[in-house]
Amino acid sequence: MSRVVLITGATGGLGPSVVRAFVNQGDRVAFTDRSLEKAQQFMAQEGHSAEQVFPFAVDVTQPESIATWVEAVKAHWGRLDVLITLVGGFKAGTPVHQMTDQDWDQMLNLNARTVFLAARAVVPHLLEAGGGKIITVGAKAGFAAGKGASAYAASKAAVLRLTESLSLELRDHNINVNAVIPSTIDTPANREAMPDADHSKWVSPEDLASVMVFLASDAARAVHGALIPVYGRA
Template sequence: MNERVIAVTGGHGELGRAVVAAALAQGLKVAVIDHATGQPVPQGVLELGGVDLTDPVAATAAVAAVVKAFKRLDAVLNIAGGFVWQTVDDDQPAWDRMYALNLSTALNTCRAALPYLKQSDAGRIVNVGANGALKSAAGMGAYAASKSAVHRLTESLAEELKSTPVTVNAVLPSILDTPQNRKDMPDADPAQWVAPADLAAVMLFLASPQARAITGALIPVTGRV
C-alpha cells in the first residue's frame, strides 16, 4: 500500500470520481471533501460531506479531519468549482458566485493544507484552471475571470513555496466528456473532448513524487478540440 495521502475537493463530481478511482488503483489513501452529502464512495475512502469550502474555517476543519484520520497529508487536488454561462449585462450577475466557487474554494483549501504539505517529503497541490480562461468568449466572463484567478494563485503560490518540498501546478482542461456536457451540446463530437480519466491521470502525475521538477506550470489538457 502506498503511504501517500491525497485529499480531493469536489470528489463527488465526474472528474472527482475519476481521480478517486485512479488514485485507489495506485494504492493511494484518499479523502473526499465535498459540499454534497450522502454520496457513495469506494471502500476505504474518507468521505467528508457538507463542507462549504468557501468558508476558510470549514476548509481548515475538513483538512484537519483528513490528517486526524490518516496522520498525514501529501497532496491536495482542488476540483471543487462551478460554471455558469452569463453575459455581462445579466441582471443577476454571477461574478461573486464564480469567484467563491472557483477561487475561494481552492485558496481556502491550499491555506489549510500548507502546514501539513510542508511536512511531506513531496507535498503537492494540483488546481483545476480552464483552457477557456486563457482567452475568454461571450458569456464566459465571470467563469473565465475566476479561473484566471486560479491560474495566478497557482503561479504565485508556486513561487512562494520554492524553498519547500511543495509544488503547485494547475491543469487547464477544455470540455470534459460528461453526461451533462453531452446533454447540453448534443450536436458536438464528444470524442474530441477530454475524458475525465485522462485528466485524472495528468493530475495524479502532478501529485506524485515523480513530478518534483514541475512547479508553477499551467498545463493545457485539451483533447482534440
C-alpha cells in the first residue's frame, strides 16, 4: 500500500514541487492551507485526484487545528508514514531594540511552533505504526544570524535544535528525523523581492523536493538528525 505523506503549508513557493514529487512516485499526500478553497484550487490546478491528495484547512499555529487534521487524515487513509513541515515565514530589517512583541512572536510561531505542534501530533501515530519519517526545513540563518534578522534566525535555530532532539528521542523507534537547509529558494516571490540577484545560483524547489524524497525513502534509513545544506551555488 502506498505511503501517506503529511505536508504542512503545501501551497507556498516550495510546496507544489514537494507535493508533485511525492505524488509522482505513488505516495498519497495530505496537505494544509489556512483556506480550504485555496487548497482545493491548488489541487485542481495541479491536476491531482482525490485518490492522490487530501486538502484540509488548518491553522498550523493552533494545536487543536493540527490535531483535527491529523486525526482526519488517519480516518481518511488509515495510516500516517511521513511528516514534512513546510510552513514558515521570513521577516527581517528591524534591530532587536526596535522590534515589537508581535514581530518576534510572528517568526517564532510560524517557523518553530508549527514544527513543534505538527511533530507532537504525528509522532504518537508513527510510534504506533512502528516507524516513519519526519523532515523539517531550516535555513542558513539558523546557523549564523544576520543583521536585523534576530527573530527569524532564532526561530530557524529552534527548528534545527528541535530536529536534533526529536531524532535522538525517536531513532530507536525506527523514526528518522532530519532537516533540509536551503539557501535562497528560486521562487517568484523571491525573484520579485531580489530582482538584481543572480537567480541561477539559488536552489530550485525541485532540487529541494528531491532531497526530501530521498530522506523519506528507505535508502535514508541510516540517516538520523542530519542538517543537510541544500544551497545550490549561493
